[in-house]
Amino acid sequence: xxxxxxIIEIKGLNHWYGNFHVLKEINLETRRSSCVVICGPSGSGKxxxxxxxxxxxxxxxxxxxxxxxxxxxxxHNHKELYKLRSKFGMVFQHFELYPHMRVLDNIxxxxxxxxxxxxxxxxxxxxxxxxxxGILEQAYKYPAxxxxxxxxxxxxxxxxxxxPDILLFDxxxxxxxxxxxxxxxxxxxxxAKEGMTMLVVTHEMGFANAVADEIVFMEEGNIIEHxxxxxxxxxxxxxxxxxxxDRILVHI
Amino acid sequence: xxxxxxxxxxxxxxxxGGWLLEGILITIQLSILAWGIALFLGVIIASLRNLPxxxxxxxxxxxxxxxxxxxxxxxxxxxxxxxxxxxxYSARQWLYQNIEPTTxxxxxxxxxxxxxxxxxxxxxxxxxxxxxxxxxYLAAFSTGLNTLQVYRYVIIPYTIRxxxxxxxxxxxxxxxxxALAMTLGVTETTFMSQRIDSYTFHGLEATIGAMVIYxxxxxxxxxxxxxxxxxxxxxxxxRKR
Numbered sequence: 001x002x003x004x005x006x007i008i009e010i011k012g013l014n015h016w017y018g019n020f021h022v023l024k025e026i027n028l029e030t031r032r033s034s035c036v037v038i039c040g041p042s043g044s045g046k047x048x049x050x051x052x053x054x055x056x057x058x059x060x061x062x063x064x065x066x067x068x069x070x071x072x073x074x075x076h077n078h079k080e081l082y083k084l085r086s087k088f089g090m091v092f093q094h095f096e097l098y099p100h101m102r103v104l105d106n107i108x109x110x111x112x113x114x115x116x117x118x119x120x121x122x123x124x125x126x127x128x129x130x131x132x133x134g135i136l137e138q139a140y141k142y143p144a145x146x147x148x149x150x151x152x153x154x155x156x157x158x159x160x161x162x163x164p165d166i167l168l169f170d171x172x173x174x175x176x177x178x179x180x181x182x183x184x185x186x187x188x189x190x191x192a193k194e195g196m197t198m199l200v201v202t203h204e205m206g207f208a209n210a211v212a213d214e215i216v217f218m219e220e221g222n223i224i225e226h227x228x229x230x231x232x233x234x235x236x237x238x239x240x241x242x243x244x245x246d247r248i249l250v251h252i
Numbered sequence: 253x254x255x256x257x258x259x260x261x262x263x264x265x266x267x268x269g270g271w272l273l274e275g276i277l278i279t280i281q282l283s284i285l286a287w288g289i290a291l292f293l294g295v296i297i298a299s300l301r302n303l304p305x306x307x308x309x310x311x312x313x314x315x316x317x318x319x320x321x322x323x324x325x326x327x328x329x330x331x332x333x334x335x336x337x338x339x340x341y342s343a344r345q346w347l348y349q350n351i352e353p354t355t356x357x358x359x360x361x362x363x364x365x366x367x368x369x370x371x372x373x374x375x376x377x378x379x380x381x382x383x384x385x386x387x388x389y390l391a392a393f394s395t396g397l398n399t400l401q402v403y404r405y406v407i408i409p410y411t412i413r414x415x416x417x418x419x420x421x422x423x424x425x426x427x428x429x430x431a432l433a434m435t436l437g438v439t440e441t442t443f444m445s446q447r448i449d450s451y452t453f454h455g456l457e458a459t460i461g462a463m464v465i466y467x468x469x470x471x472x473x474x475x476x477x478x479x480x481x482x483x484x485x486x487x488x489x490x491r492k493r
Binding site (some may be wrong): 083090092168 | 382390
């Protein structure tokens, strides 16, 4: 793994919520254009880890280096912090579309206000993105009038609209009906194929198996195992990962 | 049996009609002024309660609990009869000599009404703010918007939609509460209807007149707010009326 191919480098990251030690000495390197799936039981710190990476969570110890730039340095400079965040796209479990804005406005808000694109420009690329995620015809509707799967695809389009270097997915399919999960996973798989750098917190082991380059298994704030996908599923090293994979695969 | 001759003309006959009209105008003036101040104060107090500093939160909470939990009538009496006694002697003298008693009672009524209502609005605004999912902040911040933009484009427009229906209730309530201002001698609708009674002994007609006036005001205010709600209507957020 050559150094200049590393896009995210997490070094000795520790974080606490009050007295609760939620992330314990996390070290992780991610290559550009790789798709990393982070899995593990709930409460293991997966979502928190994502939020530390894009500076949504002000972590207490250690550092995250994005493209050679230190995230913790940005904590003292709000402008830098906003700029850092704009380089990421984030997709949430509950979509978090802005309910008072039409789909199109949801997507164009940040490009217009952060990147200062004109309304026309922003809308043109938003329409292209909507076409890409397969819901062009929903552009002028409000989020509440869309199905969950459609809403999540809007959320992905919104994340892509900022032209991010890295996409973060926080359990993107956990709130979806089974038949809608496929549509969303398909969009994500396409993005991975195009070479987008992606960190995906998910329980979809089918997706992990088919799309992920690497798997990170977390428990109680620790990274228990970090392997390439093939190794992780064929011969996981830690007992906990074996148990977890077994349980999830049996469930499927 | 009932030995009473109705004379409905006390509602419009000169000079009574004029009194009632003046009463209506003062009711509306008083309520709208107090409403404006209450909305302003209420939103500020709610925002203070949203800040991380503990002591600021505590002060704002104390404000809300105090004004919300003491009857409005007692608050009116406090500001009118008791509060001036707390002023230094010279200030009190100046107040009583330079400001007409009617003006004084009018403004006292506005202050009491707006403080009382602001505490109620602050509660609605606070529950409005706290009803916004935390993920909305995360989503907005994750795209690189700054704090001001997050509030301006996402949080406040969202909050307003949650906040409007209880606001309608408070707006209607303030017109009804303004009737208590008569106890300070403010010549609003209720005061005028009582005055017509004492001049004509036709209290039945005068009071029913006042009742109809309040009913009409309340219904028009609800109608107006219904229009505002329809204007701000968004699928999934505000119920269509």
